[in-house]
Amino acid sequence: MMPSGNKQFIISRLSGGRRIREALALVSGRLVLILINALALLIFCGLLWKAAPLFGIISVSDWLFSSSWHPMKNQFGLFPFIVGTVSVTLLAMIIAVPVCLGAAIYLSEYAGRRFREIARWLIDILAGIPSVIYGLCGVLVIVPFVAFLGELMGSTTTGYSLLAGGLVLAVMVIPFIISISVEVLRMVPDPLRECALALGATRWETVKYVVLKKAKRGLLAAVVLGFARAFGETMAVLMVVGNVAQVPVSLFDPAYPLPALIANNYGEVMSIPLYDAALMSAALILMLVVGAFSLTAHYTLLKIGETVDS
Amino acid sequence: MNPKRNREEKLFRILMVAALVLVFASLAGIILVVAMKGLASLNLSMIIETPKGGYYLGKEGGIANAIVGSLYLVTGATILAFLISLPVALALQKEYIGRRAAAITRLVLDILWGTPSIVYGAFGFVIMVYLGIRASLLGGIIVLTLLMIPIMARAMDEAVRLVPFELKEMAYAMGATRVETTLAVVFRQALPGICTGVILAFGRGIGDAASILFTAGYTDEIPTSLMDPVASLPLAVFFQAGTPVPEVQARAFAAALILLAIVIIVNLIARLLGWRFSKHIVR
Amino acid sequence: MAHIQIQQLRVSYGSLPVLNDINLEIPDRQIVAIIGPSGCGKTTLLKSMNRLLDLNEDVSVTGSILLDGVNIYDPAMDVTCLRKRVGFLPQRPYPLPMSIFENVAFGPRIHGLSVLSAGGGGKQAEKSLVEHYLRLAGLWDEVKDRLDEPAAKLSIGQQQRLALARVLSIEPEVILADEPTSALDPVSAKLVETQFKLLKENYTIILVTHILRQARRLADYIVFLYMGDLIEHKPAAVFFSAPDDEKTKAYISGEIS
Ligand SMILES: Nc1ncnc2c1ncn2[C@@H]1O[C@H](COP(=O)(O)OP(=O)(O)OP(=O)(O)O)[C@@H](O)[C@H]1O
Ligand SMILES: [Mg+2]
Numbered sequence: 001m002m003p004s005g006n007k008q009f010i011i012s013r014l015s016g017g018r019r020i021r022e023a024l025a026l027v028s029g030r031l032v033l034i035l036i037n038a039l040a041l042l043i044f045c046g047l048l049w050k051a052a053p054l055f056g057i058i059s060v061s062d063w064l065f066s067s068s069w070h071p072m073k074n075q076f077g078l079f080p081f082i083v084g085t086v087s088v089t090l091l092a093m094i095i096a097v098p099v100c101l102g103a104a105i106y107l108s109e110y111a112g113r114r115f116r117e118i119a120r121w122l123i124d125i126l127a128g129i130p131s132v133i134y135g136l137c138g139v140l141v142i143v144p145f146v147a148f149l150g151e152l153m154g155s156t157t158t159g160y161s162l163l164a165g166g167l168v169l170a171v172m173v174i175p176f177i178i179s180i181s182v183e184v185l186r187m188v189p190d191p192l193r194e195c196a197l198a199l200g201a202t203r204w205e206t207v208k209y210v211v212l213k214k215a216k217r218g219l220l221a222a223v224v225l226g227f228a229r230a231f232g233e234t235m236a237v238l239m240v241v242g243n244v245a246q247v248p249v250s251l252f253d254p255a256y257p258l259p260a261l262i263a264n265n266y267g268e269v270m271s272i273p274l275y276d277a278a279l280m281s282a283a284l285i286l287m288l289v290v291g292a293f294s295l296t297a298h299y300t301l302l303k304i305g306e307t308v309d310s
Numbered sequence: 311m312n313p314k315r316n317r318e319e320k321l322f323r324i325l326m327v328a329a330l331v332l333v334f335a336s337l338a339g340i341i342l343v344v345a346m347k348g349l350a351s352l353n354l355s356m357i358i359e360t361p362k363g364g365y366y367l368g369k370e371g372g373i374a375n376a377i378v379g380s381l382y383l384v385t386g387a388t389i390l391a392f393l394i395s396l397p398v399a400l401a402l403q404k405e406y407i408g409r410r411a412a413a414i415t416r417l418v419l420d421i422l423w424g425t426p427s428i429v430y431g432a433f434g435f436v437i438m439v440y441l442g443i444r445a446s447l448l449g450g451i452i453v454l455t456l457l458m459i460p461i462m463a464r465a466m467d468e469a470v471r472l473v474p475f476e477l478k479e480m481a482y483a484m485g486a487t488r489v490e491t492t493l494a495v496v497f498r499q500a501l502p503g504i505c506t507g508v509i510l511a512f513g514r515g516i517g518d519a520a521s522i523l524f525t526a527g528y529t530d531e532i533p534t535s536l537m538d539p540v541a542s543l544p545l546a547v548f549f550q551a552g553t554p555v556p557e558v559q560a561r562a563f564a565a566a567l568i569l570l571a572i573v574i575i576v577n578l579i580a581r582l583l584g585w586r587f588s589k590h591i592v593r
Numbered sequence: 594m595a596h597i598q599i600q601q602l603r604v605s606y607g608s609l610p611v612l613n614d615i616n617l618e619i620p621d622r623q624i625v626a627i628i629g630p631s632g633c634g635k636t637t638l639l640k641s642m643n644r645l646l647d648l649n650e651d652v653s654v655t656g657s658i659l660l661d662g663v664n665i666y667d668p669a670m671d672v673t674c675l676r677k678r679v680g681f682l683p684q685r686p687y688p689l690p691m692s693i694f695e696n697v698a699f700g701p702r703i704h705g706l707s708v709l710s711a712g713g714g715g716k717q718a719e720k721s722l723v724e725h726y727l728r729l730a731g732l733w734d735e736v737k738d739r740l741d742e743p744a745a746k747l748s749i750g751q752q753q754r755l756a757l758a759r760v761l762s763i764e765p766e767v768i769l770a771d772e773p774t775s776a777l778d779p780v781s782a783k784l785v786e787t788q789f790k791l792l793k794e795n796y797t798i799i800l801v802t803h804i805l806r807q808a809r810r811l812a813d814y815i816v817f818l819y820m821g822d823l824i825e826h827k828p829a830a831v832f833f834s835a836p837d838d839e840k841t842k843a844y845i846s847g848e849i850s
Contacts, residue, residue: 025489029401102329130517132547232426234520294424483681590690
């Protein structure tokens with residue numbers, strides 16, 4: 001029954017194969033991790049490399065702050081597009097944030113466990129809906145609605161506008177922000193709530209004075225992540241926002257965000273090399289802004305995790 | 311209780327419920343709109359036929375090219391992304407590279423995770439031009455793989471990180487090596503999470519249009535080689551929704567319905583698989 | 594010769610010293626109980642003996658531990674081989690995420706023991722190995738009809754005996770047991786204790802316990818730790834009847850705990 005023979009011998013003989021497997025796994029593990037980090041670097045450098053020729057002919061301030069976009073004349077002022085992106089994103093966030101906070105607080109603080117689980121699942125589904133479908137619904141429902149609204153307000157609009165873009169984008173980021181917010185709120189330890197309730201606070205007072213205070217940073221991170229999400233969103237916005245290269249002055253004006261600019265023109269512009277570079281520089285802006293925002297958010301999120309843990 | 315406090319409590323409660331109702335209403339609205347438009351245009355020939363004479367023109371024919379194309383694209387990308395993401399997630403354990411290197415890589419993955427898909431599309435196009443590949447199935451698969459890696463790897467990483475350290479310690483205490491512990495204990499304990507990660511990434515990949523806009527192309531045909539351009543469901547919606555030709559619009563609606571159904575079903579499967587594979591899980 | 598010799602062992606987590614200058618000889622084929630108040634370093638001492646401490650990044654160990662005269666902290670030492678010789682039974686019996694059968698077969702598989710035993714190996718040899726160890730751990734009769742079920746479905750007491758079977762399955766010389774009965778009900782605890790008494794014929798058993806009566810019942814030799822210092826160690830009979838140190842007396846009488 002018992003393994004017989006010289007144990008020492010058995011072990012040293014068998015561990016040869018095991019040691020090789022172990023070493024192989026260690027090496028390949030390290031390789032894939034290097035690969036991932038290299039990939040990120042490659043994306044960044046690739047965009048930088050393709051965008052670089054642009055700065056041979058225009059200054060950084062022209063690039064960011066000039067409104068003249070005339071690719072044929074080598075004028076590549078991205079200002080209208082930057083304003084377009086920022087305004088459509090801000091608009092979406094203004095609409096989305098109150099809704100998200102309300103829904104997330106309700107789910108975390110008022111709803112029962114079962115209801116919360118089901119609601120989160122539905123919200124997950126909403127978050128997983130492809131952006132072209134949001135765009136399609138935007139075209140079918142929101143654009144006519146905005147056109148109608150514009151008529152009421154006495155402005156002539158096709159409906160394809162900043163407002164339509166903001167509304168569609170808001171609906172898109174809402175589930176994303178709620179998901180993170182509920183998670184953040186659930187991280188606040190229950191004893192804290194019980195403490196406040198035991199002192200005679202109402203539910204809402206508990207939320208206002210205890211839970212929100214504790215979860216402030218995490219909720220901010222959720223909003224920032226939502227902003228980053230919305231900032232780079234392409235298809236849904238592209239389909240409803242009108243895409244006219246001008247600085248919008250009213251909610252019913254069309255706008256032209258950076259991602260839409262890239263999506264509409266890329267691939268056809270190989271004939272004008274600087275045009276290519278200009279679009280790449282737009283992609284670079286997107287990557288940098290979104291990267292910076294998600295970095296900030298992850299740091300604040302991480303910190304919230306630590307304070308709640310301890 | 312004093313009436314002012316009571317009123318405030320009630321007011322906020324109503325506002326919160328209203329917010330939640332709004333969220334669910336938008337989900338219901340989307341499903342309703344897509345289902346109504348889609349069901350009206352959906353029939354058998356829509357599913358099994360490719361468009362006759364140009365996807366942007368009228369005439370009969372369906373969206374088989376987009377359905378099959380999307381499945382090709384996403385299946386290929388899911389397999390490739392899985393082959394890279396699983397080793398990444400497992401190697402992120404601190405036994406392999408230490409806490410610092412793991413933290414940095416997670417940060418990089420988080421940044422990649424948040425990077426807009428249009429940026430992947432643009433980058434993919436640069437790479438393809440550099441390699442001399444035209445818009446094709448291969449190009450689309452490569453870009454989707456890049457897009458899916460951070461989603462999959464981070465989801466798997468979370469699952470791997472949830473494996474209790476004591477459990478790994480058990481295997482190490484028996485003289486198991488890191489690889490043996492990882493394969494026999496960590497992998498099995500994290501299996502439900504790993505499956506969820508794969509399916510989640512599949513769902514994201516099949517719906518993404520911006521990344522394959524210039525890299526996969528669009529065509530009426532079902533591709534026969536990796537170098538052929540390929541149609542896809544999200545682009546079928548995008549390209550065909552805006553036309554005034556009703557037959558073409560019908561294809562967009564049908565494509566949207568099929569896409570939505572796939573995404574929801576995938577979400578359901580992710581949940582079911584999560585339960586199915588949790589048999590051996592130690593809690 | 595003593596089976597394990599611990600010489601000038603110091604362990605610290607980061608800058609926190611946990612064990613100070615431990616010198617100890619552990620006799621062959623006896624049950625040695627390590628006792629002491631909570632947080633005094635019992636688990637740490639136990640884990641230092643099969644280098645499980647290595648898994649913790651910021652732990653530092655100095656001094657040496659000799660197993661049959663060979664220093665286990667020698668850089669040339671293969672930890673997997675060491676851990677095969679020195680098995681570890683945890684406080685909470687985490688079953689591995691696999692079936693009951695595979696839990697016991699895992700050790701022999703990785704160490705290639707099932708291939709070598711019963712001349713030739715194969716499924717049949719593995720089955721008889723698993724049965725053998727489950728019997729040794731006193732669990733066979735309870736699980737023989739459900740070997741393919743997930744081990745997580747067993748009761749805690751059964752899980753602890755499964756953990757014992759798992760330890761035995763790698764054919765160790767030493768078994769380190771960290772409060773093996775603390776998560777168990779009295780009946781299961783009794784079962785595990787009984788197994789230990791049977792096992793000491795063939796194994797050196799080092800047992801951490803909180804329960805003085807358990808130490809009295811089981812141990813041949815007692816080691817008393819207090820705040821990281823080794824206060825006293827001697828055969829059990831002498832330890833309880835004639836302790837030298839004031840702290841030992843206080844601990845035995847229940848004044849410090
Ligand atoms: N991973 C760790 N990191 C930092 N400090 C630790 C770690 N593990 C244990 N310690 C500290 O080392 C000291 C000894 O811990 P140890 O677990 O060895 O005590 P113990 O005697 O087993 O206690 P108990 O009877 O409660 O299990 C304690 O002060 C503990 O806080
Ligand atoms: Mg302990």
